[in-house]
Amino acid sequence: MKAYVTLSFALLLCSAAPAQAAPLGTRTVLDNGATLLVAERPGIPMVVMTILLKTGAAADPDGKAGLANLTAVLLTRGTKKHSAQALAEELDFLGASLAVDADHETTTISLTTLTKNLEPALGLLSEVLISPTFPVPELERKRKEIEGGLRSHEEDPGWVAHKAFVEKLYPHHPFGRLVEGQPTTLDTLTQAEVKKFHQTYYRPNNAIIALAGEISQEQAVNLLRTQFAGWQPAAIPPLVWPDSRQSSAERVTLDRKVSQANVILGHAGIARANPDYYTVQVMNYILGGGGFGSRLMDKIREELALVYSVSSSFVARKHPGPFIVGLQTKNASATQAVEESVQVIRRFIEQGASKEELAAAQAYLINSFPLRLVSNRDVAALLPVMEFYELGLDYPDRYPDLIGQVTLEQVHNAAKTYLHPDQLLQVVVADLAEAGLGKQ
Amino acid sequence: MKAYVTLSFALLLCSAAPAQAAPLGTRTVLDNGATLLVAERPGIPMVVMTILLKTGAAADPDGKAGLANLTAVLLTRGTKKHSAQALAEELDFLGASLAVDADHETTTISLTTLTKNLEPALGLLSEVLISPTFPVPELERKRKEIEGGLRSHEEDPGWVAHKAFVEKLYPHHPFGRLVEGQPTTLDTLTQAEVKKFHQTYYRPNNAIIALAGEISQEQAVNLLRTQFAGWQPAAIPPLVWPDSRQSSAERVTLDRKVSQANVILGHAGIARANPDYYTVQVMNYILGGGGFGSRLMDKIREELALVYSVSSSFVARKHPGPFIVGLQTKNASATQAVEESVQVIRRFIEQGASKEELAAAQAYLINSFPLRLVSNRDVAALLPVMEFYELGLDYPDRYPDLIGQVTLEQVHNAAKTYLHPDQLLQVVVADLAEAGLGKQ
Numbered sequence: 026m027k028a029y030v031t032l033s034f035a036l037l038l039c040s041a042a043p044a045q046a047a048p049l050g051t052r053t054v055l056d057n058g059a060t061l062l063v064a065e066r067p068g069i070p071m072v073v074m075t076i077l078l079k080t081g082a083a084a085d086p087d088g089k090a091g092l093a094n095l096t097a098v099l100l101t102r103g104t105k106k107h108s109a110q111a112l113a114e115e116l117d118f119l120g121a122s123l124a125v126d127a128d129h130e131t132t133t134i135s136l137t138t139l140t141k142n143l144e145p146a147l148g149l150l151s152e153v154l155i156s157p158t159f160p161v162p163e164l165e166r167k168r169k170e171i172e173g174g175l176r177s178h179e180e181d182p183g184w185v186a187h188k189a190f191v192e193k194l195y196p197h198h199p200f201g202r203l204v205e206g207q208p209t210t211l212d213t214l215t216q217a218e219v220k221k222f223h224q225t226y227y228r229p230n231n232a233i234i235a236l237a238g239e240i241s242q243e244q245a246v247n248l249l250r251t252q253f254a255g256w257q258p259a260a261i262p263p264l265v266w267p268d269s270r271q272s273s274a275e276r277v278t279l280d281r282k283v284s285q286a287n288v289i290l291g292h293a294g295i296a297r298a299n300p301d302y303y304t305v306q307v308m309n310y311i312l313g314g315g316g317f318g319s320r321l322m323d324k325i326r327e328e329l330a331l332v333y334s335v336s337s338s339f340v341a342r343k344h345p346g347p348f349i350v351g352l353q354t355k356n357a358s359a360t361q362a363v364e365e366s367v368q369v370i371r372r373f374i375e376q377g378a379s380k381e382e383l384a385a386a387q388a389y390l391i392n393s394f395p396l397r398l399v400s401n402r403d404v405a406a407l408l409p410v411m412e413f414y415e416l417g418l419d420y421p422d423r424y425p426d427l428i429g430q431v432t433l434e435q436v437h438n439a440a441k442t443y444l445h446p447d448q449l450l451q452v453v454v455a456d457l458a459e460a461g462l463g464k465q
Numbered sequence: 466m467k468a469y470v471t472l473s474f475a476l477l478l479c480s481a482a483p484a485q486a487a488p489l490g491t492r493t494v495l496d497n498g499a500t501l502l503v504a505e506r507p508g509i510p511m512v513v514m515t516i517l518l519k520t521g522a523a524a525d526p527d528g529k530a531g532l533a534n535l536t537a538v539l540l541t542r543g544t545k546k547h548s549a550q551a552l553a554e555e556l557d558f559l560g561a562s563l564a565v566d567a568d569h570e571t572t573t574i575s576l577t578t579l580t581k582n583l584e585p586a587l588g589l590l591s592e593v594l595i596s597p598t599f600p601v602p603e604l605e606r607k608r609k610e611i612e613g614g615l616r617s618h619e620e621d622p623g624w625v626a627h628k629a630f631v632e633k634l635y636p637h638h639p640f641g642r643l644v645e646g647q648p649t650t651l652d653t654l655t656q657a658e659v660k661k662f663h664q665t666y667y668r669p670n671n672a673i674i675a676l677a678g679e680i681s682q683e684q685a686v687n688l689l690r691t692q693f694a695g696w697q698p699a700a701i702p703p704l705v706w707p708d709s710r711q712s713s714a715e716r717v718t719l720d721r722k723v724s725q726a727n728v729i730l731g732h733a734g735i736a737r738a739n740p741d742y743y744t745v746q747v748m749n750y751i752l753g754g755g756g757f758g759s760r761l762m763d764k765i766r767e768e769l770a771l772v773y774s775v776s777s778s779f780v781a782r783k784h785p786g787p788f789i790v791g792l793q794t795k796n797a798s799a800t801q802a803v804e805e806s807v808q809v810i811r812r813f814i815e816q817g818a819s820k821e822e823l824a825a826a827q828a829y830l831i832n833s834f835p836l837r838l839v840s841n842r843d844v845a846a847l848l849p850v851m852e853f854y855e856l857g858l859d860y861p862d863r864y865p866d867l868i869g870q871v872t873l874e875q876v877h878n879a880a881k882t883y884l885h886p887d888q889l890l891q892v893v894v895a896d897l898a899e900a901g902l903g904k905q
Binding site: 068069070071109110113114117118119120121122137138139142166170173176177179180182283284285315316317318323327330333385388389391392393394395396399400401402 | 842
């Protein structure tokens with residue numbers, strides 16, 4: 026196996042010359058301040074369009090958690106020209122799909138349509154974007170729907186663990202609040218607040234627009250000029266983020282009648298712009314990102330048979346997201362699984378990675394990257410993210426080098442710098458009696 | 466709205482001449498009996514391969530439910546040349562992904578890889594397919610994993626409702642059993658039985674192989690000849706399916722501490738080969754398949770505000786699958802939601818559809834079809850299904866006509882023929898006290 030890996034890796038490096046040496050798309054800044062990215066990909070008569078707004082739930086005012094999300098989900102529920110129902114029917118009629126989704130840092134609007142229907146579909150999208158009416162009955166319905174969703178989620182132990190984890194890790198910080206808000210804050214949201222949120226943040230100078238598919242840059246510019254003529258820029262209020270504190274080793278236990286314990290371990294991680302980002306990705310792949318070959322899987326699943334699956338990840342955004350280890354195990358083995366996971370992390374920090382582990386991680390990350398950038402949907406999703414994180418349009422071409430040049434020493438340093446086994450926050454959602462964790 | 470719909474539909478029909486008039490791929494039958502379908506799609510240096518075996522959980526012997534699934538999930542857990550771990554590591558190294566999935570009627574193996582790594586990836590796939598070893602420790606682990614999964618699912622009210630529904634609708638019939646089996650049958654499965662299942666059904670003359678991506682038919686034939694040389698045909702034992710009985714109006718109630726009731730209504734439906742299949746799809750779109758515009762959504766969500774979502778579907782396979790209406794609602798409104806849904810079905814049978822409803826359904830189905838057939842993955846998934854159901858390689862080109870020629874009268878007849886409100890089996894998983902349904 027070892028000989029095979031080394032030989033194959035040499036072969037892979039030889040053939041790693043990028044097949045696709047052109048940038049992924051073109052970039053223009055429109056008169057209204059929007060950044061436009063176009064990837065012309067002829068062949069299939071369709072277009073996928075993504076509008077990324079650089080504002081999400083982090084902009085929810087104090088006590089108003091859920092406002093960005095409520096604004097996003099109401100966007101398609103009525104415009105000056107169309108009721109929610111009429112809008113849905115017209116989109117269906119075109120075979121087009123339109124989705125809006127808010128995250129902590131961004132809001133994303135996605136449109137998929139046949140090229141021949143792009144113009145009417147864009148017309149509907151522009152109504153939704155520029156002149157939504159946020160009717161009160163729709164607001165009341167969505168509020169109830171979101172609250173009902175939160176109640177249902179409370180029955181999902183994995184969700185409960187995640188919520189407890191972020192609340193504890195990020196107190197008084199946007200990442201510690203659910204994008205959906207909570208019943209007490211949702212109950213206070215008004216139509217006026219939703220309208221104001223929309224007027225403030227849904228602005229072209231706060232937007233990255235990406236189109237991928239059977240469309241040229243010129244066509245895209247002309248269409249946007251016509252269809253989005255009424256979209257006016259405005260000053261976007263800056264958002265002040267609090268610092269995220271370092272966590273301390275602490276255990277949060279939640280008692281539920283479950284057959285399997287849900288466990289999350291973690292602490293503060295890194296931002297996407299961290300210069301060690303690629304090294305950290307390689308390091309984490311070896312620790313727990315890499316499925317069957319990872320240190321955590323080797324020990325906790327293959328050797329000890331405590332879990333079916335265990336994985337780790339660094340969630341890297343504009344602001345530092347968490348480092349997370351997640352696993353499910355029998356109630357009775359929850360504490361053992363936690364202890365063994367911490368030991369795996371400690372040993373990894375001591376030892377660093379092996380040559381074979383590094384080669385396997387690099388081969389996987391380099392070889393699988395182009396397979397995640399295949400469809401128009403993939404491209405339209407990645408383009409605005411590349412712009413948001415300032416990665417450059419040649420990012421896909423540079424990726425193999427960014428990963429390939431990571432050294433063993435860098436991986437070891439990254440493990441020592443970014444893994445903190447003494448600061449791991451532990452959340453255990455389990456039948457606490459069975460888990461031997463007493464009751465809170 | 467009405468004028469717009471009619472005008473737009475005329476325009477859509479005018480421009481509906483197929484952009485892609487060539488068949489989706491080529492078809493060959495190999496010497497070993499396997500059917501090979503290849504869609505050469507240059508541009509992106511990748512290939513997606515799907516092998517569909519025409520046998521699934523329906524072939525599980527009496528008392529051995531779960532055998533087909535256990536065989537499928539163990540396929541990648543060890544071969545004559547590679548341990549499970551080594552296999553996973555080599556696939557990761559190539560950046561390739563390999564998945565095996567059993568359903569009631571079929572088993573599907575999917576491989577995604579860069580073209581440059583196709584040969585070594587196919588080598589691994591051929592080992593998995595032809596010489597898996599099904600090691601006993603892996604079998605024991607998977608058995609426990611599947612049993613653990615079944616226990617976790619018991620905590621999911623939607624899953625509980627679905628299980629109760631199929632068990633009641635299909636007694637003594639493969640569709641009434643879970644593909645995963647159940648603990649009592651799983652406990653009896655042996656390595657010898659898994660090996661025999663594999664030897665019996667994993668045969669080229671029982672297989673449809675599809676490749677989509679940067680590969681020609683000639684390359685595919687040559688690669689398969691080399692890599693799958695050891696794959697020998699054998700007689701496949703025929704499977705005798707019992708008839709599925711008609712259901713009678715019956716209510717099954719299951720008491721759970723849940724905030725939302727999960728409701729399934731349904732009865733026996735149609736097979737994929739039913740000549741009315743396309744009419745039934747259009748009819749069901751109008752009844753409850755079509756999101757916001759559907760009869761069920763209009764009444765149960767928009768007018769009565771009892772649910773966030775309600776939908777209906779006909780699951781059409783080789784053998785007749787069920788017609789299903791699914792909804793979630795507050796415990797207290799469960800019985801009202803059921804009664805109103807039944808009324809919607811009755812009225813639909815009486816009235817039939819309107820011209821506008823038919824036009825909207827046809828426009829959606831015709832316009833959205835090509836958007837679901839975009840990526841190599843989409844094509845590699847559809848090709849073997851087209852062969853399995855004998856739809857012909859020009860199916861995507863014929864689809865607009867198959868849907869477009871459905872008439873109002875046919876829709877009305879299909880509603881009368883295939884909807885049976887007097888035979889609806891009802892499953893309600895709810896807090897029965899809150900639902901006013903007493904306790905069983």
